[in-house]
Every structure is written in C-alpha cells, then in structure tokens.
Amino acid sequence: MTPLKCSQLTKTYRNGVQALKGIDLQVKEGDFFALLGPNGAGKSTAIGIICSLVRKTAGKVAVFGHDLDEDPFGARCSIGLVPQEFNFNQFESVINIIANQAGYYGISWKQAFKRAEPILKRLDLWQKRHTEARFLSGGMKRRLLIARALLHKPSLLILDEPTAGVDIEIRHTMWQFMSEINEQGTTIILTTHYLEEAESLCRNIAIINHGHIVECTSMNRLLQRLSGECVVLNLHEPLQEMPLLAPFCGRRIDALTLEVEISDGHSLNELFCLLHEKGIRVSSLRNKQNRLERLFLDLVQGGAPA
Amino acid sequence: MSYSRVYATALMTIIRKEVRRFASIWIQTIVPAAITTALYFLIFGKVIGSQIADMDGYSYIEFIVPGLVLMSVLTNAYGNVVSSFYSSKFQHYVDELLIAPVPDWIILAGYVFGGVARGLTVGLVVILVAMLFTRVQLVHPLISLLVFVLTAILFSIAGFINAVFANNFDDISIVPTFVLTPLTYLGGVFYSISLLPPFWQSVSLANPVLYMVNGFRYGMLGRSDIDIEIALLIIVAFILLLWSFALRLLAHGTGLKT
Numbered sequence: 212m213t214p215l216k217c218s219q220l221t222k223t224y225r226n227g228v229q230a231l232k233g234i235d236l237q238v239k240e241g242d243f244f245a246l247l248g249p250n251g252a253g254k255s256t257a258i259g260i261i262c263s264l265v266r267k268t269a270g271k272v273a274v275f276g277h278d279l280d281e282d283p284f285g286a287r288c289s290i291g292l293v294p295q296e297f298n299f300n301q302f303e304s305v306i307n308i309i310a311n312q313a314g315y316y317g318i319s320w321k322q323a324f325k326r327a328e329p330i331l332k333r334l335d336l337w338q339k340r341h342t343e344a345r346f347l348s349g350g351m352k353r354r355l356l357i358a359r360a361l362l363h364k365p366s367l368l369i370l371d372e373p374t375a376g377v378d379i380e381i382r383h384t385m386w387q388f389m390s391e392i393n394e395q396g397t398t399i400i401l402t403t404h405y406l407e408e409a410e411s412l413c414r415n416i417a418i419i420n421h422g423h424i425v426e427c428t429s430m431n432r433l434l435q436r437l438s439g440e441c442v443v444l445n446l447h448e449p450l451q452e453m454p455l456l457a458p459f460c461g462r463r464i465d466a467l468t469l470e471v472e473i474s475d476g477h478s479l480n481e482l483f484c485l486l487h488e489k490g491i492r493v494s495s496l497r498n499k500q501n502r503l504e505r506l507f508l509d510l511v512q513g514g515a516p517a
Numbered sequence: 518m519s520y521s522r523v524y525a526t527a528l529m530t531i532i533r534k535e536v537r538r539f540a541s542i543w544i545q546t547i548v549p550a551a552i553t554t555a556l557y558f559l560i561f562g563k564v565i566g567s568q569i570a571d572m573d574g575y576s577y578i579e580f581i582v583p584g585l586v587l588m589s590v591l592t593n594a595y596g597n598v599v600s601s602f603y604s605s606k607f608q609h610y611v612d613e614l615l616i617a618p619v620p621d622w623i624i625l626a627g628y629v630f631g632g633v634a635r636g637l638t639v640g641l642v643v644i645l646v647a648m649l650f651t652r653v654q655l656v657h658p659l660i661s662l663l664v665f666v667l668t669a670i671l672f673s674i675a676g677f678i679n680a681v682f683a684n685n686f687d688d689i690s691i692v693p694t695f696v697l698t699p700l701t702y703l704g705g706v707f708y709s710i711s712l713l714p715p716f717w718q719s720v721s722l723a724n725p726v727l728y729m730v731n732g733f734r735y736g737m738l739g740r741s742d743i744d745i746e747i748a749l750l751i752i753v754a755f756i757l758l759l760w761s762f763a764l765r766l767l768a769h770g771t772g773l774k775t
C-alpha cells in the first residue's frame with residue numbers, strides 16, 4: 212500500500228496566496244523521503260493538508276489508500292506529525308502532553324505511560340517528564356514533539372524541520388533514532404533546511420519551489436547529475452600568484468588558499484600530481500559546498516517562476 | 518481496535534484533561550463564584566432583602582437562591598469552555614485533536630462535559646454557601662437536577678461556539694459582558710416577572726435564561742412564572758440548535774483550519 216499519494220494538490224489561502232499550484236507526490240513504503248524547498252515554498256502547507264490541519268482547495272490525498280475526503284480517520288490513524296511550530300500546551304507536563312495525544316488515538320492512559328518510557332529515555336527527556344513544557348529548552352521542545360508523534364506507532368512519520376535549533380550532538384542522536392525508526396519499517400517524510408541531513412538520511416527527494424514540484428527523483432540519481440566539484444585547498448606555504456594548473460580552472464583566494472574546479476573527466480589525483488610537480492604542498496582540502504546544496508540552488512534559482 | 522473503543526478513550530481523555538484543568542486552578546475557577554454569591558446573599562438577601570416584601574409568597578432571600586445558583590452554573594459552564602477551548606486555539610494545541618482520528622462530536626462532547634463538570638461543581642458550592650444564609654428547599658429534586666444539567670450543557674455549547682469565533686482574548690469576554698450578564702440579570706433571577714408591566718413581561722419571554730431560572734425555581738421552590746414543560750422544551754430546543762450549529766462550525770473548520 213502506498214503510504215502517501217497526492218495528486219494535483221492545490222491550496223490558495225484566503226488572502227489570495229497560492230501556496231500549492233497542483234503538486235503530485237508519491238512516497239513508497241519504507242522510504243525515507245526528503246521534501247525540500249526554500250522558505251515559503253509550500254512544504255508546511257502540503258504537510259498541513261496531509262495531516263488535516265489545512266483545508267485543501269483542490270486535489271486528492273490518499274494515505275495508505277485511505278482517501279482524505281472519504282475516510283479521514285483511516286488516514287489520520289496511520290500518520291504521526293512533528294510540526295514545524297511548537298503546538299503543545301505550555302502549561303502541561305511532558306508526560307501529560309504525550310499521554311493526552313495518545314488518548315486521542317485510543318491508547319489508554321496506563322498504556323501511554325508504559326509506551327512513553329522507552330521513547331522519552333531514547334530522546335533524553337525521561338528526567339524531564341514531570342516538567343511543564345514551557346520550562347524546557349528549545350531543543351527539548353523539539354524532542355517532545357517527536358516523542359508525541361511516536362506513541363501511537365504511526366506507519367507514516369512526517370517531520371517538518373525536526374532538527375531546527377537542535378545542538379549538533381543531539382542532532383546526531385536524532386539522525387540515528389530516525390534511521391532506526393525507518394529501518395523498523397516506518398515510512399518517513401522529512402523537511403529540513405540542513406541539506407547534508409537530507410543527503411545522508413534520505414533515499415528519495417522532492418524539491419518544491421513556489422508551490423510547484425521542480426524535481427522528484429532518487430537521491431543517488433540527483434547527485435550523479437553533478438558535473439564536477441569545487442574544492443578549496445589550504446596551502447602549506449604562501450603563494451604570490453595563481454599557478455597555471457591547466458586543464459583545471461581555479462583562482463587564488465588569498466596567499467594560503469586556492470579554489471579549484473574539478474570538472475567531469477578529471478580527477479583529484481591528476482590535480483595532486485600537478486600540484487606536486489609545481490612543488491605546491493597542500494595541508495588540507497574541503498568541498499566548497501555540500502553537493503546537494505549546489506544542485507538545490509541550481510534547481511531553485513532556475514526553477515519555475517512564481 | 519474498533520473505532521468505538523478509540524472514541525471512548527478519546528472522549529475520556531478530553532474530559533480528564535478538562536476536569537484536571539479547572540480543578541488545578543480552583544482558586545480561579547471555583548472560589549470566585551462562592552465569594553460573589555455569598556456577597557449577593559448578604560447584601561440582597563439579608564441587608565436589602567429584609568426591606569423587601571415577600572416575592573411570590575417566599576422571603577426575598579429564599580426567592581433569589583435558585584436564580585443565583587443557576588446564574589453561577591451558566592456563567593461558569595460558559596466561562597470554562599470558552600477559555601479552555603480558546604487557549605487550545607491560541608497555543609495551537611487544538612492541532613493535537615484535529616490530526617487525530619477524533620470525530621467532531623467527540624471533541625464537542627468532551628469540552629461540554631468539562632463545562633458541565635465545572636458548572637455543577639460551582640453550583641453545588643453556591644448551594645452550600647446559600648445554606649449558610651437561609652433554608653434551602655428542594656421540592657422536585659429530579660426536575661431541579663434536570664434543569665441544572667441542561668442549563669450547564671446549553672451554556673457549555675454556547676461557550677464553545679464563542680471560542681470558535683474568538684480571535685483574541687477580548688473576544689472571549691465580549692459575549693459574557695454584553696450578552697450573558699444582561700440576559701441573566703433580566704432573566705428573573707432577582708424578581709418575578711409578574712412584577713413587570715405586561716409589555717415588559719412579553720419582552721422577558723423572549724429571554725431564554727428566564728425559562729432556565731424559572732424551571733430551576735420550580736424545581737427548588739415548587740412554583741415559577743413559567744410552565745415547567747415549556748421551560749424544559751425551550752431549553753432542549755436551544756441545546757439541539759446550538760449543538761448542530763457547533764458541529765457545522767467544526768466540520769467546516771471555522772476558526773480552526775486555514
């Protein structure tokens with residue numbers, strides 16, 4: 212059964228903003244799917260419609276075969292949502308927020324507490340379970356949203372910027388956690404502005420811009436499309452001018468830094484041989500940009516007009 | 518799991534949450550009504566009431582007890598739902614219900630139940646306060662209970678509708694101030710409409726609160742300005758009307774979904 216199928220999904224807000232202009236989207240079972248796009252592209256709007264929080268203007272949505280118009284409860288049962296904005300009662304304790312949400316899915320109070328323990332421990336919130344939500348830090352609030360979305364064991368987990376404002380250590384634990392959930396069979400849709408996060412976690416990807424899907428493919432195929440890479444070299448000794456490195460193009464950023472384009476058909480090895488011949492010693496090297504970031508900017512900047 | 522099990526658990530969850538909410542802030546939710554009505558009994562009942570002739574054959578303080586009890590029931594039922602549901606909109610945690618497989622009527626029933634629980638709790642506290650000042654009678658206990666509960670239900674639904682339309686905290690106090698209070702004070706809490714000139718008697722009959730106050734007065738004292746059957750019929754009719762209106766608002770997502 213297909214976890215998510217949207218066809219010709221359209222949304223025009225009452226103020227006239229056309230947030231979605233007919234998007235088609237299909238997510239396969241067990242997928243880890245990235246939904247990317249710049250600010251205001253329409254990602255949260257699409258997620259809102261799928262989760263019954265936003266009224267669609269036109270189009271169809273089916274979640275595991277349950278049409279949103281005909282069988283909304285069937286659809287809702289299988290979705291877990293981590294929203295972009297904090298939307299819990301700030302005056303409730305962590306455990307009550309989670310148990311209430313579970314209750315709305317038919318899980319008894321007692322069972323909710325039992326299920327909450329391992330999840331809260333995994334997300335490092337167990338010590339805080341009796342703390343009122345307003346006394347949590349921003350990163351803890353994000354993790355609370357994740358815990359709340361998992362208690363009813365959804366088969367489709369939708370994460371709208373789950374790692375925004377989360378420190379690097381916790382982010383890594385969260386990545387690992389999300390991967391585990393995915394490996395256990397939960398289909399995940401992830402929205403994020405950290406493209407390395409999407410690159411390392413997701414297998415398929417859709418890029419949305421101005422309410423249109425501008426790209427929908429597998430992560431591998433998208434990355435293969437990259438022609439060449441740009442590397443930044445840090446030098447051991449200062450250089451007064453840009454050396455001739457043909458066939459490579461490059462430029463001197465400062466005395467100790469060079470930027471070199473490695474186009475298709477050439478390799479890093481060739482570049483290093485050349486540098487060696489010229490007696491230039493490189494102390495370190497890095498990619499100028501994340502690979503997905505480059506593609507993303509190409510697609511979004513050259514993407515469909517508003 | 519069957520849907521009916523899910524619904525029952527969801528309903529219980531909303532009710533538990535609502536009751537815990539007003540119980541945990543009882544100083545704000547229960548005590549004020551007790552203090553205000555104690556003052557009413559003291560001033561209108563004891564101080565001024567002693568100067569007032571009997572009303573419908575009852576001492577003035579006996580006469581106003583049912584009205585004051587019902588007044589606190591309806592304002593508290595209304596106030597509970599309007600502030601609780603509006604807070605859930607304001608902080609967006611109403612989303613927790615909207616994304617879950619919870620039908621609209623369960624949401625409504627859960628909040629109404631919370632309002633009724635608060636209304637009845639406050640009503641009982643006010644009856645206890647009244648007992649400090651006068652003899653409290655209960656001629657028709659079942660009818661009293663029925664009017665008591667139906668009034669709480671009606672005003673809980675009304676509070677829910679107010680919250681659906683409210684866009685800021687002022688909007689949740691406009692209706693209580695400009696509609697509820699006048700209707701209640703003019704609804705025969707403090708006087709029998711037989712004291713009014715015929716024209717104002719007819720005008721008073723258009724006030725739904727009159728039927729509740731008199732229905733409850735009938736239950737407690739055994740007599741009222743209005744037939745009890747008509748009073749009950751009108752209250753039930755209003756409940757059905759507002760209930761279906763509230764469900765339509767929820768189905769449409771008014772004030773909840775963009």
Ligand SMILES: Nc1ncnc2c1ncn2[C@@H]1O[C@H](COP(=O)(O)OP(=O)(O)OP(=O)(O)O)[C@@H](O)[C@H]1O
Nearest residue numbers: 224226228230249250251252253254255256257775
């Ligand atoms: N409630 C609303 N009323 C009117 N317009 C809205 C509303 N919510 C969003 N929009 C508009 O719809 C468009 C898409 O917004 P949306 O929140 O879906 O973007 P997004 O892709 O999630 O962006 P971000 O990455 O910043 O979260 C934007 O132009 C936004 O201004």
Ligand SMILES: [Mg+2]
Nearest residue numbers: 254255256295
């Ligand atoms: Mg968004």
